[in-house]
Amino acid sequence: MKNTPFLVGALTIALVGSASAQSLTIATVNNGDMIRMQELSSGFTDETGIELNWVVLEENTLRQRVTTDIATGGGQYDIMTIGNYEVPIWGRQGWLAPLDDLAEDADYNVDDLLPAIRGGLSVDGTLYAVPFYGESSMIMYRTDLLEEAGLEMPENPTWEFVAEAARAMTDRENDINGICLRGKAGWGENMALITSMANAFGGRWFDEDWNPQFDQPVWNEVLNFYVDLMNDAGPAGASSNGFNENLALFQQGRCGMWIDATVAASFVSNPDDSEVADMVGYAVAPDTGNDNRGNWLWSWNLGIPESSQQKDAAKQFLAWATSQEYTNLVAENEGWANVPPGTRTSLYENPDYIEAAPFAEITLDAINAADTVNPTVDPVPYVGGQFVAIPEFQGLGTTVGQLFSAALAGQSSVDDALSQAQSVAEREMRRGGYMN
Amino acid sequence: MARSVRPQTKIAFTVLAWLVGLILFFPILWAILTSFKTESEAIASPPVVLPSVWTLENYFDVQARSDYFKHFFNSVLISVGSTLIGLFIGVPAAWSMAFSPTKRTKDILMWMLSTKMMPAVGVVVPIYLLFRDWQLLDTVHGLTFVLTMINLPIIIWMLYTYFREIPVDILEAARMDGAELWKEIVYVLVPMAIPGIASTLLLNVILAWNEAFWTINLTAAQAAPLTAFISSFSSPQGLFWAKLSAASTLAIAPILLLGWFSQKQLVRGLTFGAVK
Numbered sequence: 001m002k003n004t005p006f007l008v009g010a011l012t013i014a015l016v017g018s019a020s021a022q023s024l025t026i027a028t029v030n031n032g033d034m035i036r037m038q039e040l041s042s043g044f045t046d047e048t049g050i051e052l053n054w055v056v057l058e059e060n061t062l063r064q065r066v067t068t069d070i071a072t073g074g075g076q077y078d079i080m081t082i083g084n085y086e087v088p089i090w091g092r093q094g095w096l097a098p099l100d101d102l103a104e105d106a107d108y109n110v111d112d113l114l115p116a117i118r119g120g121l122s123v124d125g126t127l128y129a130v131p132f133y134g135e136s137s138m139i140m141y142r143t144d145l146l147e148e149a150g151l152e153m154p155e156n157p158t159w160e161f162v163a164e165a166a167r168a169m170t171d172r173e174n175d176i177n178g179i180c181l182r183g184k185a186g187w188g189e190n191m192a193l194i195t196s197m198a199n200a201f202g203g204r205w206f207d208e209d210w211n212p213q214f215d216q217p218v219w220n221e222v223l224n225f226y227v228d229l230m231n232d233a234g235p236a237g238a239s240s241n242g243f244n245e246n247l248a249l250f251q252q253g254r255c256g257m258w259i260d261a262t263v264a265a266s267f268v269s270n271p272d273d274s275e276v277a278d279m280v281g282y283a284v285a286p287d288t289g290n291d292n293r294g295n296w297l298w299s300w301n302l303g304i305p306e307s308s309q310q311k312d313a314a315k316q317f318l319a320w321a322t323s324q325e326y327t328n329l330v331a332e333n334e335g336w337a338n339v340p341p342g343t344r345t346s347l348y349e350n351p352d353y354i355e356a357a358p359f360a361e362i363t364l365d366a367i368n369a370a371d372t373v374n375p376t377v378d379p380v381p382y383v384g385g386q387f388v389a390i391p392e393f394q395g396l397g398t399t400v401g402q403l404f405s406a407a408l409a410g411q412s413s414v415d416d417a418l419s420q421a422q423s424v425a426e427r428e429m430r431r432g433g434y435m436n
Numbered sequence: 437m438a439r440s441v442r443p444q445t446k447i448a449f450t451v452l453a454w455l456v457g458l459i460l461f462f463p464i465l466w467a468i469l470t471s472f473k474t475e476s477e478a479i480a481s482p483p484v485v486l487p488s489v490w491t492l493e494n495y496f497d498v499q500a501r502s503d504y505f506k507h508f509f510n511s512v513l514i515s516v517g518s519t520l521i522g523l524f525i526g527v528p529a530a531w532s533m534a535f536s537p538t539k540r541t542k543d544i545l546m547w548m549l550s551t552k553m554m555p556a557v558g559v560v561v562p563i564y565l566l567f568r569d570w571q572l573l574d575t576v577h578g579l580t581f582v583l584t585m586i587n588l589p590i591i592i593w594m595l596y597t598y599f600r601e602i603p604v605d606i607l608e609a610a611r612m613d614g615a616e617l618w619k620e621i622v623y624v625l626v627p628m629a630i631p632g633i634a635s636t637l638l639l640n641v642i643l644a645w646n647e648a649f650w651t652i653n654l655t656a657a658q659a660a661p662l663t664a665f666i667s668s669f670s671s672p673q674g675l676f677w678a679k680l681s682a683a684s685t686l687a688i689a690p691i692l693l694l695g696w697f698s699q700k701q702l703v704r705g706l707t708f709g710a711v712k
Binding site: 025027029030031035038039053054055056057058059061064065068069071072073074075076077244248249251252254272273 | 561565664669676
């Protein structure tokens with residue numbers, strides 16, 4: 001027991017240390033923009049005297065961690081980084097502190113937030129989180145390969161054109177795949193893409209009475225289209241490719257097209273990492289001629305749990321981290337191409353940013369066009385674009401994602417995957433009390 | 437007398453042993469090599485085996501973003517603390533089961549083991565609520581308590597197996613000489629079971645060091661050990677493989693060295709009683 005004095009000493013130091021200054025504990029995700037915020041946050045501490053403790057975690061771990069804490073009122077965190085999937089659900093539960101004061105603060109200029117993003121963070125007109133960065137989906141394509149194939153990217157591409165171009169650009173001998181799409185199972189991985197594809201094809205997860213729709217012909221069309229396209233023009237082993245794997249393939253010049261989050265544009269156009277940086281073109285996400293481009297909309301946001309004891313200090317940090325001044329601070333330190341995109345209209349009116357980010361206009365158009373309240377052609381009882389904003393969706397979306405990933409890998413047929421998805425979804429909806 | 441082995445057989449077995457060893461060690465070796473590469477080399481396809489320029493940049497970045505030593509210190513306190521407390525409880529428990537078994541001893545052992553069969557996530561909410569009410573969230577002593585409880589069945593099982601190999605006559609002889617119960621355990625049983633206790637200690641320190649569910653779920657900023665440190669460098673969006681490898685190398689290095697230096701003890705302990 002020689003360790004005892006040592007242990008007691010260490011604990012005392014830890015307790016005294018944490019009590020001496022006001023400090024906030026912030027849970028965040030390990031993304032480039034968040035890491036930059038952590039690095040620049042010493043400016044906030046200098047200004048206000050508020051110390052910051054950072055808990056950086058991988059996305060899925062973070063989600064599990066903060067969900068446990070907020071649902072039990074654990075009070076471990078003063079600020080949480082959460083997606084626009086969680087905000088409406090948690091806001092409705094009364095787990096998040098309303099941010100009315102921020103919304104009324106003229107300096108904060110809440111009207112500058114992009115309406116689509118702001119709408120996703122409000123419940124009945126009350127703002128529950130503020131956006132740190134936002135994204136929609138778009139097509140990134142190789143201008144040289146498309147030209148070689150004798151094609152031209154239309155202003156409003158359709159899935160039919162995408163498939164034609166992908167097959168034309170595929171060159172198996174030189175290891176060039178016409179198209180790279182997500183195949184890795186997960187509600188935020190392959191299901192983000194396939195759900196937004198289904199939206200564009202006229203499909204939906206549930207009808208107005210919460211009946212799952214996987215038994216409808218449109219889902220058969222969507223999944224067959226996806227699997228056939230990936231078999232003809234996708235990379236080998238596509239069923240295990242997520243955002244990172246496709247990013248690596250695209251940067252190495254092995255994809256003709258990649259349809260994914262708009263945030264990827266700054267990575268593929270960065271000459272330090274990308275071998276094809278000067279050969280990338282951008283276009284809005286495809287539709288099927290119906291002007292529904294999938295309504296993909298994601299934002300990482302900062303929210304304050306009701307269990308936090310330091311809401312006022314936490315609000316100060318929120319105002320600092322999501323302000324126009326913060327954007328300017330990043331631009332001064334890291335350059336305009338690295339500022340967190342997709343949250344404020346003023347950024348897209350800034351000539352310095354437009355010049356540094358050739359993808360800015362399409363990103364803005366894509367975000368503005370995303371309608372998460374009416375994401376589908378036919379009416380639905382839920383909100384959310386590439387996801388369904390109900391608590392059950394994390395589990396259900398991942399299970400269906402596994403079935404679809406297996407269909408892509410050839411382990412099951414499209415028909416089997418859909419009929420299993422239908423029965424899983426029916427069971428989950430019954431269990432959740434959505435349908436009888 | 438040892439059985440004579442044909443030289444060819446010996447060579448074949450040596451090659452096989454090296455091969456198996458290399459296969460098992462390869463992922464760790466790859467992580468270590470990747471930690472010295474640049475991010476673009478780390479994701480290169482086809483893979484680059486050796487970095488073109490060996491760089492320590494990832495290690496500096498990792499330390500700049502996160503305090504390695506704080507996490508390391510927490511890991512040491514939690515893993516060593518929980519194992520020592522576990523042994524303190526486990527030695528008398530195993531002694532009682534090995535030398536004074538009742539007809540329910542086997543059932544108790546099985547019951548203890550059965551607690552390991554439950555997925556940890558099944559009890560995360562009740563434990564979290566208890567921790568919240570007892571003010572144990574994000575504390576080193578709270579985590580030490582949980583890991584002690586989690587590893588106690590393994591500690592007792594291992595010690596029980598070792599103690600069973602010790603002839604009961606020796607303990608009886610000590611008793612005949614007038615040794616009290618605690619003297620019998622401390623001066624007779626424990627010295628004879630040192631290899632077993634040492635391997636139990638080492639194995640449980642390793643298990644507690646690597647435990648990633650509770651150590652991440654019950655901590656935030658103050659008590660987070662190295663498992664949380666690694667998790668902070670993993671990301672599904674953005675490429676940080678070289679940094680993640682550097683963080684992993686830093687996190688496993690202490691336990692790898694401990695295992696390396698104590699391998700004789702570990703092997704001796706794990707094969708203790710194998711030959712009767």
